[in-house]
Amino acid sequence: MYRIVRVTPRVTQTDTRIPFRYGIAEMTRAPHAVVEVEIVRDGRRSRGLAAEQLPPKWFTKDPDSPYADDLAVMVDVILHAAGVAEGMSAPDAFQLWRELDRAQSDWGQAQGIPGLLSGLGTALVERAVIDAICRLEETPFADALRSGLLGLQSQIIHPELHGHRFAPAPSTHLFVRHTVGLGDPLTDADVHDAPDHLPVSLQASLRHYGLTHLKIKTRGEAGEDIERLHRILALSREAGVTPRFTIDGNEAMTQAAQFTDWWGALSEDRELEGALTRDLIAVEQPFARTVALSDEVGRTLRAASVPVIIDESDADVDSVRLAMDLGYAGGTYKGCKGVFRGIANAALVDARGAERPTVFTAEDLATLPPLTVPQDLVVAATLGMTHIERNGHHYFGRLAGLGPDTDDRAAAAHPDLYEELEGRVRLRIRDGRVATESVLTAPFGLTPLLNVSALPPLTSATATDGLI
Structure with a gap:
């Protein structure tokens, strides 16, 4: 039996080099929550770590609530999960996760906290526990998953997976699907006051990183989005690239008819037609989460000619299954939603792919190394994904x-995975991709166990220190 003897949440602050605008928010600074877990088994002890950014207006997209209030709830869900997890015992990480997920979900529902947000606390503890177990047993994550050491039983999450074999070969590299934010300058001429010598514009990023994959954020306004897509694809052609891409709808639509009109306008544009038919991977969450899983949206999606996947509506362990039942093509892996449910969702999408086209992608949340990024990468690589x-x-x-x-x-x-540029260690991207060989041999993405004891404890006060 593994027993969780201590869970310690801490925090530090991170500043952007350039603003990140997405949906209704613009991020220039964010708290970075770090959770440390200590486990014991048969007298042997081990520590594990996990971390996550606490960004504005993603877990809850309420334009009227102050960020300080949103942040206080994010802190509460992490502290609650940490408190519940201490003292838990189970034969494997999956059983620990199930017990914690049930307790955290019940508490979140009683408090009126959306599942996507309450699950943040669960996911942080889950990842730290996986790290601790992999370190204790001296087993890399992919091996621990395949051997059954972690105890994952995907059929418990999705019963239809009984008898389905999902064992993809791990990917030794992943193409970077570069986010083109709503406020990002597209050309070098659009850039003013560059903070350093790293790329700022999309034009410079294509050139510097050798990008071949993009994630394009849109507003849900057909005329504006068409013009934006024209410019982005033209810049890609100038760089000698025909990119594969996703379109992030940013929950811009509140009615099914909006999507029908929007997609109709995009698909009828002669300049976009080839790219949308040949190179588009999927449209991500165009509907507000308040309507995304409605019957009306389902009818619209079943009649649509484009794959649409959920992201923000992936609030509970069965959300992707329910969405696919409605007509969605699949979902996304994000570490903030949880490792085990993400792997089970990938297996579900794989199983249903035998009957119709399906899509499962791996997404970012402005995550940072040295903890979140390699943990995301090793899960995506273990799932055999090709881009993230x-x-x-x-x-x-x-x-x-x-x-x-x-x-x-x-x-x-x-x-x-890393290189030094301008005196700082940064993510190493070559030919539009990141290497995953060393993260696959690490316990859970990161080899050295870091000492984070100097970071202040996570509280509402420390999370907002210097921020609000």
Whole structure:
């Protein structure tokens, strides 16, 4: 039996190098929550870590609530999950996650907290526990998953997976699907007051990183979005690239008819027709989460000619299954939603792909190394994915400050993943992709176990320190 003897949430602050505008929010600074877990089994002890940005207006997209109030609830869900997890025992990580997820979900529902948000606390503890177990047993994540050490039973999450074999070969690299934010300058001429010598514009990013995949954020206004897509694809052609891309709808639509009109306008544009038919991977969450899983939206999607997937509506363990029953093509993996449910969802999408076209992508949340990024990468690589949205390296451009030797230790252990530029250790991207070989051999993405004890405890006060 593994027993969780201690869960310690901490926090630090991170500043962007350039603003990140998405949906109704613009992020220039964010708290970076770090959860440390200590486990014991048969007298042996181990520690594990996980981290997550606490961005404005993603877990809850209420334009009227102050960010300070949103942040206080984010802190509460992490502290509650930490408190519930302490003292839990189970034979494997999956059983620990199930017990914590039930308790956290019940508490969140009683408090009126959306599942996407309450699940943040569960996911942080879950990832730290996986890290601790992999370190204790000296087993890399992919091996621990395949051997049954972690105990995952996807059929418990999705009963239809009984008898389905899902064992993809791990990917040794992943293409970076570069986020084109709503406020991002597209050309070099649009850039004013560049903070450093790293790329700021899309034009420079295409050139510098050798990008081949994009995630394009849109507003849900057909005329404006068509013009934006024209400019982005033209810049890509100038760089000698025909990109594969997703379109992020940013929950802009509240009625099914809006999507029908919007997609009709995009697909009828002669300049876009080929790209949308040949190179579009999927449209991500165009509907507001208040209507995304309605019958009306389902009817619209079943009649549509484009794959649409959920992201923000993936609030509970059965959300992707319910969405696919309605007519969605699939969902997304994000570490903030949880590892085990993400893997089970990937298996579900794989199983249903035998009957109709399905899509499962891996997404970012402005995540940062040295913890969140390699943990995201190793899960996506283990799932055999070929591309993953990455944007933290672009908007933040550095590792999170978890300790004085964090950069050096991460770079020394993972030279294929990091490089030093302008005196800072940064994510290493070559030919539009990141290497995953060293993260696949690490316990859970990161080889060195960092000392984060100098970080202040996570509270509403420390989370907002210097922020609000």
